[in-house]
Amino acid sequence: MxxxxxxxxxxxxxxxxxxxxxxVYAPGRGASGDVALLxxxxxxxxxxxxxxxxxxPKAFFLPQTQTLLRFRDGKAEEPSPPDRPVFLVGxxxxxxxxxxxxxKVFLDGDPRDPYYEHFRAKATIIALACTQPxxxxxxxxxxxxxxxxxxxxxxAVGLDTGLLLRAQTTRGEELLASLADLLAEPTxxxxxxxxxxxxxxxxxxxxxxxxxxxxxLREAYDAPLWAAAGQKCLGCGTCSFLCPxxxxxxxxxxxxxxxxxxxxxxDCCAYPLFTLHAxxxxxxxxxxxxWRQRLMHKFRYAVENHGRFFCVGCGRCIRNCPVSLxxxxxxKEIS
Amino acid sequence: xxxxPQIESRLRETASGLLREKKVSLFLxxxxxxxxxxxxxxFLTAADEAERLVWxxxxxxxxAVYLPRLFKxxxxxxxxxxxxxxxxxxxxxxxxxxxxxxxxxxERQVPREKLLLVGVACPGMVDRRKAERALGEHACxxxxxxxxxxxxxxxxxxxxxxxxxxxxxxxxxxxCRAPTPALHDLLLGTPVAGKQADAARRRVxxxxxxxxxxxxxxxxxxxxxxxxxxxxxxxxxxxAGCKTCLLDQTRPRWIGAGTDASDVALYHLLxxxxxxxxxxxxxxxxxxxxxxxxxxLLSRKMSQEVEDLYGFRPxxxxxxxxxxxxxxxxxxxxxxxxx
Numbered sequence: 001m002x003x004x005x006x007x008x009x010x011x012x013x014x015x016x017x018x019x020x021x022x023x024v025y026a027p028g029r030g031a032s033g034d035v036a037l038l039x040x041x042x043x044x045x046x047x048x049x050x051x052x053x054x055x056x057p058k059a060f061f062l063p064q065t066q067t068l069l070r071f072r073d074g075k076a077e078e079p080s081p082p083d084r085p086v087f088l089v090g091x092x093x094x095x096x097x098x099x100x101x102x103x104k105v106f107l108d109g110d111p112r113d114p115y116y117e118h119f120r121a122k123a124t125i126i127a128l129a130c131t132q133p134x135x136x137x138x139x140x141x142x143x144x145x146x147x148x149x150x151x152x153x154x155x156a157v158g159l160d161t162g163l164l165l166r167a168q169t170t171r172g173e174e175l176l177a178s179l180a181d182l183l184a185e186p187t188x189x190x191x192x193x194x195x196x197x198x199x200x201x202x203x204x205x206x207x208x209x210x211x212x213x214x215x216x217l218r219e220a221y222d223a224p225l226w227a228a229a230g231q232k233c234l235g236c237g238t239c240s241f242l243c244p245x246x247x248x249x250x251x252x253x254x255x256x257x258x259x260x261x262x263x264x265x266x267d268c269c270a271y272p273l274f275t276l277h278a279x280x281x282x283x284x285x286x287x288x289x290x291w292r293q294r295l296m297h298k299f300r301y302a303v304e305n306h307g308r309f310f311c312v313g314c315g316r317c318i319r320n321c322p323v324s325l326x327x328x329x330x331x332k333e334i335s
Numbered sequence: 336x337x338x339x340p341q342i343e344s345r346l347r348e349t350a351s352g353l354l355r356e357k358k359v360s361l362f363l364x365x366x367x368x369x370x371x372x373x374x375x376x377x378f379l380t381a382a383d384e385a386e387r388l389v390w391x392x393x394x395x396x397x398x399a400v401y402l403p404r405l406f407k408x409x410x411x412x413x414x415x416x417x418x419x420x421x422x423x424x425x426x427x428x429x430x431x432x433x434x435x436x437x438x439x440x441x442e443r444q445v446p447r448e449k450l451l452l453v454g455v456a457c458p459g460m461v462d463r464r465k466a467e468r469a470l471g472e473h474a475c476x477x478x479x480x481x482x483x484x485x486x487x488x489x490x491x492x493x494x495x496x497x498x499x500x501x502x503x504x505x506x507x508x509x510x511c512r513a514p515t516p517a518l519h520d521l522l523l524g525t526p527v528a529g530k531q532a533d534a535a536r537r538r539v540x541x542x543x544x545x546x547x548x549x550x551x552x553x554x555x556x557x558x559x560x561x562x563x564x565x566x567x568x569x570x571x572x573x574x575a576g577c578k579t580c581l582l583d584q585t586r587p588r589w590i591g592a593g594t595d596a597s598d599v600a601l602y603h604l605l606x607x608x609x610x611x612x613x614x615x616x617x618x619x620x621x622x623x624x625x626x627x628x629x630x631x632l633l634s635r636k637m638s639q640e641v642e643d644l645y646g647f648r649p650x651x652x653x654x655x656x657x658x659x660x661x662x663x664x665x666x667x668x669x670x671x672x673x674x
Contacts, residue, residue, distance in 0.1 A: 031556065032627055033468075049472060054626060055562070064562065065593030134474055135370055204491075231378050234400065236569035238625045241562050250592060265593035271565070273583050322570050322623035323396060324368035324375035 022085030056244030096151035098244030127152035136315030147198030230288025239317035351385035399435035429457035433516030434615035434650025454519030459508035507618025570623035607633035612641035615650035
């Protein structure tokens with residue numbers, strides 16, 4: 001694993017260099033004042049002090065609204081997606097790890113999802129180790145960590161004097177090699193500082209009980225806690241829209257006078273329409289079954305089918321639930 | 336001086352009494368949540384669990400949103416026959432929540448005789464985003480109320496910070512005309528005076544004073560950030576009362592599910608129109624929005640239109656006929672234009 005250092009003063013140059021090669025998104029303060037991934041060039045990139053973005057970067061790979069094809073007079077035409085490489089800078093390790101979960105869904109089977117594959121192939125992920133875990137974060141309980149580079153091509157760790165860059169993939173190695181003139185060799189002290197920062201962040205994370213979740217959930221299918229949570233759940237879908245691993249989608253044909261388009265949009269298991277059959281029957285008729293499904297999918301079916309959680313512990317669903325439902329509580333209660 | 340501790344213990348006594356004497360089969364209130372600046376709704380059925388009930392500056396959720404679904408009969412006749420008897424529900428209501436209940440009663444979405452309304456005079460509830468912003472880069476480890484009703488937060492460096500209540504109270508509370516529930520079976524706390532009607536009007540007037548393209552730009556700004564998750568609709572007690580939502584219909588599909596500008600615009604415009612003369616200004620929509628968008632403005636504007644045309648304010652008199660279901664020869668006809 002190559003380890004390099006970029007001095008604070010050269011960060012702008014690095015971003016400029018990336019912009020010569022593709023479209024660059026880096027953290028900045030958006031219209032709302034919150035830190036978000038914004039397209040460069042933008043005012044002042046924020047490269048350390050933020051918890052995480054309100055939205056996960058999954059829309060870069062699974063756009064919320066994507067036209068798959070347009071048709072007219074019996075002829076269909078597929079729009080060609082943007083071909084320019086994309087660099088995502090400052091993605092948090094939890095969100096980078098989520099891409100590995102999405103890869104399982106979209107790239108690990110037959111057929112592969114060509115739309116997702118295209119966006120994934122064009123993107124280089126430069127993750128930034130997390131130094132400010134929030135009270136809702138629990139990445140270390142689901143196989144990740146604030147300094148984990150899985151899913152990223154390069155992991156950056158903030159230092160007092162710049163960023164330590166650790167290549168995670170071949171693409172990451174190549175990127176660092178191509179930027180060699182901007183980079184310096186890190187000292188042992190730099191590496192130590194990085195490790196200390198990561199350890200400090202790890203120390204702030206409270207554990208959640210995800211262990212043995214597949215078995216525990218299998219046995220808890222009829223547990224009373226689902227009805228209790230379902231009673232409170234508003235079915236608003238915020239949790240899954242913000243979730244970096246939720247990936248369910250709908251495909252609709254929008255047709256007018258024989259012409260139109262086929263469009264893929266995000267869907268959500270919290271909605272009654274998600275499972276409504278044409279017959280009118282709905283196998284998940286109430287919020288109870290829908291809420292159970294969300295947890296079962298992330299902590300049981302994903303483990304059984306893909307060998308990993310479909311949760312990276314980013315905590316967005318917990319922070320944003322209008323009725324304060326916390327999946328950590330449910331994971332604890334199913335003993 | 337805050338009355339929260341007294342109100343909290345009265346709430347617990349009340350709930351356990353009502354449940355024990357079987358005056359209600361379900362009591363809806365608030366309990367502690369896992370994160371600071373929040374509470375979670377509590378569905379209480381056992382008298383001995385009443386100690387879980389809390390009353391503090393974070394009881395912002397409008398519990399009226401749960402009422403219609405508790406009384407919704409299954410559409411299928413056989414299922415309806417087999418369904419359990421509807422519950423008798425005790426529910427904790429702030430001024431805004433009580434207005435929602437009144438509006439639901441006006442529309443006959445909930446049966447009055449099955450409700451036991453426990454009103455609480457509300458000093459204004461904390462907007463968690465304002466509170467979090469006020470702490471800047473510091474994360475909050477825990478928060479509570481001090482004797483004066485301000486919020487004390489313990490932050491990540493171990494220090495305690497006092498946040499003044501009026502600085503972190505929700506925008507909807509700053510405009511609330513009736514923080515003390517007018518309709519109630521039981522009232523806790525000393526009545527709180529309402530804000531002048533002008534506060535919300537000023538906000539609408541401020542928008543209306545701008546030229547058309549500036550207003551449109553502002554709406555587009557909101558639409559561009561909306562992720563179409565439906566949280567505003569789902570958190571709204573008036574939307575909860577709707578039996579079918581046209582957003583959920585697929586034959587035909589009236590509106591696309593995605594984030595194309597026209598679909599997002601249509602979503603917000605439809606919601607605003609459907610809330611005309613129904614929105615009681617509780618702010619549940621804005622609170623639920625994961626993007627922090629203030630989606631209240633359009634529905635506020637529509638409510639104001641209805642108020643100016645018909646002198647009707649939703650959520651005020653439980654026996655009033657909903658304005659869009661009523662007709663009077665004296666109604667203003669000014670808006671009717673010849674083709």
